[in-house]
Amino acid sequence: MEPDVQPTVAVRFGLFDVDLVHGIITRQGARLKLQEQPFRILTILLQRPGEIITREELRQALWQEGTHVNFDGSLNAALKKLRSCLQDDAENPRFIETVPRQGYRFLAPVHQIHSRVNVTSVKPAVAATDPDAVEIHLSMQPEFSAERAAELQKERRKEQSARRWWDITLLTVAILFGSWLFFFIIYPVPHPSVQRMVRITNAGDIDVTGGIVSDGSRIFFRERLGERWQLMQTSVEGGNAEVVAAPFANTRLFAISPDHSVFLIGEFTRADDEMTLWLWPVQGGAPRRLGEATGRDPAWSPDGSQIVFVHERSLFTVRPDGTQLHEIARPNGKPHAPAWSADGETIRFDSENGGSNGNGTTIWEMNADGSKLHRILARGTQPVSQSSGQWTADGKYFLFSGCQNDECNLWGMRETWNWFRRTNQGPVQLTRGPDSLHVSIPAQTGSRVFAFSLRSHRELKKIDPKTNGSVFLMPNLRADEAVVSPDGKALLYVDRPGGSLWLSRMDAKKQLRLTDAPLVASAPRWSRDGKRILFTGVQPGRARQIYILSSDGGGLRAVLPQGREGASADWSPDDTQIVVSMRDVKIPPQFAIYLFKPQTGEFTLLPDSRGFAEPRWSPDGRYIAALDESKHHLVLYDFQTKKWSPLAEGGLIGIPYWSDNGESIYFQDQLEKEQSVYRVNVVGGQPQRAYSFGDVLQSPAHYLFNGLDAKGWLYVTVERGLTDIYALDLDLP
Helix, strand or coil: CCCCCCCCCEEEECCEEEECCCCEEEECCEEECCCHHHHHHHHHHHHCCCCEEEHHHHHHHHCCCCCCCCHHHHHHHHHHHHHHHHCCCCCCCCCEEEECCCEEEECCCCEECCCCCCCCCECCCCCCCCCCCCCCCECCCHHHCHHHHHHHHHHHHHHHHHHHHHHHHHHHHHHHHHHHHHHHHHCCCCCCEEEEEEECCCCEEECHHHCCEECCCEEEEEEEECCEEEEEEEECCCCCCEECCCCCCCEEEEEECCCCCEEEEEECCCCCCCEEEEEEECCCCCCEEEEEEEEEEEEECCCCCCEEEEECCEEEEECCCCCCCEEEECCCCCEEEEEECCCCCEEEEEEECCCCECECEEEEEEECCCCCCEECCCCCCCCCEEEEEEECCCCCEEEEEEEECCEEEEEEEECCCCCCCCCCCCCEECCCCCCEEEEEEECCCCCEEEEEEEEEEEEEEEECCCCCCEEEEEEEECCCCEEECCCCCEEEEECCCCCCEEEEECCCCCEEECCCCCCEEEEEEECCCCCEEEEEEECCCCCCEEEEEECCCCCCEECCCCCEEEEEEEECCCCCCEEEEEEECCCCCCCEEEEECCCCCCEEECCCCCCEEEEEECCCCCEEEEEECCCCEEEEEECCCCEEEEEEECCCECCCEECCCCCEEEEEECCCCCCCEEEEECCCCCCEEEECCHHHCCCCCEEEEEEECCCCCEEEEEEEEEEEEEEEEEECC
8 A cells, every 4th residue: 555645755965865755865866776774774874863873773673573683794784785885985984984882873964855744654665667666664753754854944044044144254254354454554553753842941051961850840950060060950841940959069860759759869979970879859858878779870660669770780670768689680781771661561771782883872671670681673773873762651652862973863663562553663763853862751741752952063273272372273173073184284084974084184175085884984093104094983783893094095994803893093103003992792891902913913912901992002102091991090001011000080081192202191081170181291290281171161162182283282172062952742653
């Protein structure tokens, strides 16, 4: 009897369609032959895809109770035929997986082809004329009831809806990512810029080395008055400056505590000395020693719990009560001006280059405990010399002075990342002259900085120390280093800010450029016969070298061997050797004095000369004069005794020059009240004032001693400079 069948139930997996009612299996429309038992096994597996069907369940479904048969052999044979029909591999199954000691599982997704069916049992009649037909007795499981079919259809619709939403989500994400990438590339964060520059002071003679401190409403700075320095204050908006009643005769104001209640100050005799550090209440009163702390450039941490400062060549921290004083780092170079990040986790400072980049400074960074010390800009990055760095109050930018060829400007680096727009985190130049700017500190607003502005006009003159008479030689000297030839007819000078070495006749009617960029020259020296020139030169990314060239500009060559850095040099009396302040770039930081033969490359270290600089050979060849590292002491080396001896002491001694007869040395003490030039005899002499500039120092001017001629007249560079404080309002996007 034929069953009552509503639409045929059929399922699909992979490339196969299975008619569960009529027992037909096809692959891409082509019917396949499959015996009854393998087909019944397939039917049972298709009813419960993904589930484990035990061998016992298969035995009960295939053989009635009481049937005697080799079950294991028959089941294995049926499964083998089924896998062969499906082109499946038992070792690497796609459809039927053997689960060891448990049974079998159908792996592929199963989809219903026809929807409604209301069949509980089926006994199909198979025509005898159909050789491909298979008679089966199939008891349908509840999974293929009408309710199950509806559930399968609903699940399929959910899957299709989920796929559509997933596609829409991916498309939306792709559109948003593309829009962000386009905006990120095309519209980067703008560079910071200076919106306004306002002059705050009109003093003209502010001491740059005194720094600037601000409490948000006032700025504090220092002016020189003879041998004393006065502490001054004025409004951040400008106006008249007033003297601050400081607790010491010479007081250096370094910083103010984060709560604006205490000043950090130092007491000094010479401006460049290390100082005892004190805490001084802002409202006035007696200062208190900061424990045993002695040094320079102290700075408060943002939370006020620590103070970092420099002592000799190391960085130390101490608590405000003077306790827990300890060293945290000792860099290769000499550190200056440490600064805290806004979160107090990082300290940056500038340090003298260890011979890698000329005589400039670079900015270094470390953790607050002194670990992970490293420079923040790669070698050769502009600007060549970086110093006086400070974070803005919000920590978004780091601002610093960048100098090249003695011309300084304000630079900035963005410290925070903007995920929405492309951010340039390299150094950006914010000012471009015309004045040389030395940034000092950001104010509390985070968008204003104060800077020293230096403007100068130089003249070269010759002074008779006996009669006080003078002659102007070059009224518009564009240099701060000038050396007159031995015959007094020509002048060597370094052009600023370009850094080129020039040769000029005294009447300025004929001038000759001797060197070109990127070589930056300094410290030129004539040979005794006036035919050759010795000078220090530096190129970006290289150590300072000593160069020789002829007075007509030809034959330029470097003379120091590879791996050596030279600071300054001078000729021997017969012009066959040079004496040079030199060091090994791999063993910084101290220089020493060497005798060097340019023709052979041989050099000899003078004994006990480490830490000395600016050597000058006496005309008779017996002595070499030099300065110590602090430039407080003039020392003399005697080739006969092979010993150094002290000759003079001062606040800041300039380059020494020998008299024509070699009996005495002239030098200038630039920190002395009248910036006097002194003369000291090499044999048993005491320094005697040779000339004083006291009468002309009432106006903002500085006199730099440049040597003397055969008659004893002094060559002097007169620098009529003005130094004032400016406020720069910044746009820091």
